[in-house]
Amino acid sequence: MKLLEDRIIMEGAVLPGNVLKVGSFLNQKIDTKLLRSMAEETARLYEGQGINKIMTVEASGIAFAAAVGMVMDLPVLFAKKHQSSNVDGETLACHAHSYTHNTDYNMVVSRAYLTPSDHVLLVDDFLANGAALNALTELVRMSGASLAGVAVCIEKRFQGGGDALRAKGIRVEALALIESMEDGKIKFAHTI
Amino acid sequence: MKLLEDRIIMEGAVLPGNVLKVGSFLNQKIDTKLLRSMAEETARLYEGQGINKIMTVEASGIAFAAAVGMVMDLPVLFAKKHQSSNVDGETLACHAHSYTHNTDYNMVVSRAYLTPSDHVLLVDDFLANGAALNALTELVRMSGASLAGVAVCIEKRFQGGGDALRAKGIRVEALALIESMEDGKIKFAHTI
Numbered sequence: 001m002k003l004l005e006d007r008i009i010m011e012g013a014v015l016p017g018n019v020l021k022v023g024s025f026l027n028q029k030i031d032t033k034l035l036r037s038m039a040e041e042t043a044r045l046y047e048g049q050g051i052n053k054i055m056t057v058e059a060s061g062i063a064f065a066a067a068v069g070m071v072m073d074l075p076v077l078f079a080k081k082h083q084s085s086n087v088d089g090e091t092l093a094c095h096a097h098s099y100t101h102n103t104d105y106n107m108v109v110s111r112a113y114l115t116p117s118d119h120v121l122l123v124d125d126f127l128a129n130g131a132a133l134n135a136l137t138e139l140v141r142m143s144g145a146s147l148a149g150v151a152v153c154i155e156k157r158f159q160g161g162g163d164a165l166r167a168k169g170i171r172v173e174a175l176a177l178i179e180s181m182e183d184g185k186i187k188f189a190h191t192i
Numbered sequence: 193m194k195l196l197e198d199r200i201i202m203e204g205a206v207l208p209g210n211v212l213k214v215g216s217f218l219n220q221k222i223d224t225k226l227l228r229s230m231a232e233e234t235a236r237l238y239e240g241q242g243i244n245k246i247m248t249v250e251a252s253g254i255a256f257a258a259a260v261g262m263v264m265d266l267p268v269l270f271a272k273k274h275q276s277s278n279v280d281g282e283t284l285a286c287h288a289h290s291y292t293h294n295t296d297y298n299m300v301v302s303r304a305y306l307t308p309s310d311h312v313l314l315v316d317d318f319l320a321n322g323a324a325l326n327a328l329t330e331l332v333r334m335s336g337a338s339l340a341g342v343a344v345c346i347e348k349r350f351q352g353g354g355d356a357l358r359a360k361g362i363r364v365e366a367l368a369l370i371e372s373m374e375d376g377k378i379k380f381a382h383t384i
Contacts, residue, residue: 030268032261059251063258069224076222
């Protein structure tokens with residue numbers, strides 16, 4: 001998506017450890033015009049697929065998920081990163097590791113909100129090693145729901161998470177697909 | 193807001209410890225039609241106030257903040273709950289306590305994204321004792337920005353946080369204002 005790629009080139013910063021900082025428009029300050037455009041593009045990519053639920057995990061994926069849900073007129077479900085007093089009843093839980101924070105956590109969702117009749121689109125802001133999205137696909141599998149695919153704003157393809165999901169037969173769409181970030185230079189794979 | 197109050201009565205559950213569970217439409221599964229209506233009502237309440245930035249704190253307030261930002265066509269800023277590898281540069285930080293999780297944390301935002309030229313609307317899904325919103329007002333004060341007010345989906349007025357903010361002269365609007373939840377019975381103060 002040209003609009004997003006241009007913005008990454010203009011404002012993104014490559015930090016040590018393959019971190020791409022896009023806090024000025026995506027995951028700390030959010031440009032809501034860009035957010036709407038990304039949601040519309042996602043809706044176009046997954047049009048006619050019978051999706052009835054958008055799902056993500058807290059926290060930074062929530063804005064994109066809410067926008068996709070608003071544009072596609074579908075409910076949004078977000079998994080929590082630990083059992084909180086606001087998640088009661090029977091839950092589905094899956095272990096995940098955050099490379100960003102170097103911590104392990106449980107990803108939790110109420111069983112009542114994810115059922116075998118659901119056809120789910122998983123979304124997130126970033127896809128790198130795929131730990132969060134792998135855990136989300138596991139929660140979908142445990143619930144008996146079916147998976148329409150994955151949509152992310154930015155995939156860092158060289159970290160392998162996206163291609164590992166594709167190798168399992170999962171459709172993965174990235175609005176900006178980064179092939180490499182060597183020496184601080186961002187190279188995109190192709191523009192959709 | 194009648195639409196929200198009706199939904200709280202229909203689907204909300206009062207749990208021990210004054211917890212109001214609204215996971216089926218607000219803070220785990222999100223009804224995006226209701227989300228849009230709440231954002232439109234917030235935009236109406238704060239119309240013409242010269243607001244140029246919507247701000248919240250991760251995680252469950254992000255969906256409402258994104259919706260308000262999209263409807264008002266304004267950027268959204270969310271504070272993080274700890275210093276992460278994605279928040280670099282000079283930061284503003286403020287101590288806060290989570291009653292929900294019974295933990296202390298630092299609320300952090302990049303100084304570059306909150307400046308003296310900003311006129312900020314703070315939003316969140318819940319306002320109870322006000323710990324998160326107090327920390328957010330403190331970040332706004334530290335940045336030199338001005339505060340237009342606060343908008344929350346649900347205020348549990350009997351926990352005092354909203355009235356403490358009002359006593360400081362801050363405008364606080366709650367789309368659903370809960371006066372009491374005694375014996376599991378939810379009583380609203382008035383309908384806006």
